[in-house]
Amino acid sequence: MRERGFGVHKIACSTFYMCHKVWLLFYPKIHDNNDPIKLFLNRLQSLEKRILTEAAETPVIVYEMKRQVEGNRKIKILCCCRQWEDAEIMVLLQVMYTDLDFISTFNIELDVLQQFLYEVYRRYNNIPFHNFKHCFCVTQMMYGLIWLTDLRSEMDSIDLLIMLTSAVCHDLDHTGYNNAYQINARTELALRYNDISPLENHHCAVAFEILEKTESNIFRNLSTEQFKRIREGIIKCILATDMTRHTEILNKFKAILPVFDFSDKDHRDVLMMIMIKVSDISNEARPMDVAEPWLDCLLQEFFNQSDMEKLEGLPVTPFMDRDKVTKPSSQTGFIRFVLFPLFTELANLFPCLEVRKFPEENLSLEREKQNWTQSEKMVKPSNLKEPEAHPEPGGMTKPVNL
Ligand SMILES: Nc1nc2c(ncn2[C@@H]2O[C@@H]3COP(=O)(O)O[C@H]3[C@H]2O)c(=O)[nH]1
Numbered sequence: 001m002r003e004r005g006f007g008v009h010k011i012a013c014s015t016f017y018m019c020h021k022v023w024l025l026f027y028p029k030i031h032d033n034n035d036p037i038k039l040f041l042n043r044l045q046s047l048e049k050r051i052l053t054e055a056a057e058t059p060v061i062v063y064e065m066k067r068q069v070e071g072n073r074k075i076k077i078l079c080c081c082r083q084w085e086d087a088e089i090m091v092l093l094q095v096m097y098t099d100l101d102f103i104s105t106f107n108i109e110l111d112v113l114q115q116f117l118y119e120v121y122r123r124y125n126n127i128p129f130h131n132f133k134h135c136f137c138v139t140q141m142m143y144g145l146i147w148l149t150d151l152r153s154e155m156d157s158i159d160l161l162i163m164l165t166s167a168v169c170h171d172l173d174h175t176g177y178n179n180a181y182q183i184n185a186r187t188e189l190a191l192r193y194n195d196i197s198p199l200e201n202h203h204c205a206v207a208f209e210i211l212e213k214t215e216s217n218i219f220r221n222l223s224t225e226q227f228k229r230i231r232e233g234i235i236k237c238i239l240a241t242d243m244t245r246h247t248e249i250l251n252k253f254k255a256i257l258p259v260f261d262f263s264d265k266d267h268r269d270v271l272m273m274i275m276i277k278v279s280d281i282s283n284e285a286r287p288m289d290v291a292e293p294w295l296d297c298l299l300q301e302f303f304n305q306s307d308m309e310k311l312e313g314l315p316v317t318p319f320m321d322r323d324k325v326t327k328p329s330s331q332t333g334f335i336r337f338v339l340f341p342l343f344t345e346l347a348n349l350f351p352c353l354e355v356r357k358f359p360e361e362n363l364s365l366e367r368e369k370q371n372w373t374q375s376e377k378m379v380k381p382s383n384l385k386e387p388e389a390h391p392e393p394g395g396m397t398k399p400v401n402l
């Protein structure tokens with residue numbers, strides 16, 4: 001367990017070093033005062049000022065880091081460490097749409113975008129993990145990756161719009177009980193979708209329910225052809241977040257990697273699925289003080305489910321059982337066999353995501369490793385057996401057909 005986060009952190013140091021509770025923005029170093037990115041940054045800075053003034057009692061640390069990526073292109077990371085409120089999150093999501101030029105490219109009216117984001121916010125449930133903040137984290141990771149990998153130069157705006165919107169919508173109306181529960185408990189969702197990815201099908205259907213209403217249809221000014229393409233793309237991306245398809249999708253990606261061609265639609269489709277999958281499970285690629293509270297939330301949701309399974313006499317999902325699971329046991333296999341191989345393949349396509357060493361971050365890695373070793377001792381009750389292997393997404397310890 002001591003190596004928890006070690007390999008991941010190496011990636012996190014360079015690639016996926018983003019925080020869910022923070023706002024990070026990657027942007028190329030620019031000098032043009034009219035550059036939309038610079039204008040956006042000014043807006044962001046005023047937002048930060050407002051936050052600093054309005055919430056003086058909230059500890060806020062704003063800092064900047066400069067990093068070297070690909071040749072001489074500098075990337076700046078602006079990071080404001082504090083918990084964002086839901087309203088601010090909606091503003092930040094709006095800014096992502098603006099910043100990627102979706103507003104102008106697709107003629108999206110601001111009030112329609114705001115209404116869309118509000119409806120999205122309303123349709124995320126107040127549950128420990130799969131809530132609106134998780135939606136934000138995933139979207140923010142997607143947004144960061146799009147910039148970091150310079151995807152705008154390789155893929156067209158529609159693909160990027162599909163990716164960002166899929167991230168926003170990917171867990172809509174999640175009930176906090178996974179597909180296994182839905183199927184075993186024969187819920188309405190399992191019945192409706194014949195046990196086939198009931199949750200993901202539902203997230204998708206809710207997304208298009210929101211988009212059915214003219215006032216929240218951000219695609220309303222697009223042609224029928226464009227809408228068709230977007231709908232197909234979003235469905236593909238959201239359905240790809242069902243972890244039972246993990247191995248299938250990762251293997252597809254590995255197979256095309258040596259000949260990856262951005263002009264091939266099938267290749268782009270697989271990449272889009274990989275991007276949303278990476279974003280979806282990226283908590284552990286964030287700094288420890290961010291990742292750990294998310295793990296607590298995830299375990300809380302897992303434990304709620306297994307409690308319910310016990311109460312209803314249903315099969316208990318082992319990696320969710322509070323009597324069996326510890327924080328380390330839930331993470332070792334997940335990081336080693338799910339997260340790391342997936343992130344590594346993405347980094348194989350985008351060399352700019354490769355491991356880069358930063359002396360100060362290596363120091364913090366050491367500190368984090370020590371912290372984890374200590375917290376590991378604290379979290380594991382003395383009467384608990386060694387962690388068991390759980391061949392499922394939440395706690396797998398060996399690669400299996402998910
Ligand atoms: N053990 C573990 N599972 C995770 C972690 N992040 C995501 N997952 C699992 O991966 C799944 C991805 O799809 P879901 O969001 O439905 O549910 C998620 C969790 O079951 C993590 O950090 N640890």
Ligand SMILES: [Zn+2]
Nearest residue numbers: 138170171280
């Ligand atoms: Zn998710």
